Amino acid sequence: MTDRTDEGLWEAERVDDDVRVTLAYPRSSGEAKAVILTLMDVRGADDLRVTYDFERDGWSISTDATPDDPGAPVTWSEVAFIETKVTIRCRCEPLP
Numbered sequence: 001m002t003d004r005t006d007e008g009l010w011e012a013e014r015v016d017d018d019v020r021v022t023l024a025y026p027r028s029s030g031e032a033k034a035v036i037l038t039l040m041d042v043r044g045a046d047d048l049r050v051t052y053d054f055e056r057d058g059w060s061i062s063t064d065a066t067p068d069d070p071g072a073p074v075t076w077s078e079v080a081f082i083e084t085k086v087t088i089r090c091r092c093e094p095l096p
Contacts, residue, residue: 010023011024036050037050048061049061056081058084059082059084063076
């Protein structure tokens with residue numbers, strides 16, 4: 001499924017037992033900035049919010065730190081940061 005609305009461009013697709021979500025250009029105005037994961041099962045779990053931190057070059061994972069007040073605005077607290085590992089392979093010729 002691809003969605004292009006006032007909420008921005010994003011894509012989600014089912015791949016076997018996984019769901020792949022693509023955030024397209026999250027730094028652009030009007031585009032989605034995060035993915036929130038919610039578990040629906042007999043076991044409860046806090047929601048997770050996943051964003052890409054371009055300044056630190058990695059994924060930030062946060063949980064809902066909002067007090068148990070239904071009227072309180074959602075407050076996210078980072079619980080993990082996963083640095084992006086990019087390997088660049090190059091076949092370089094020596095300079096003459």
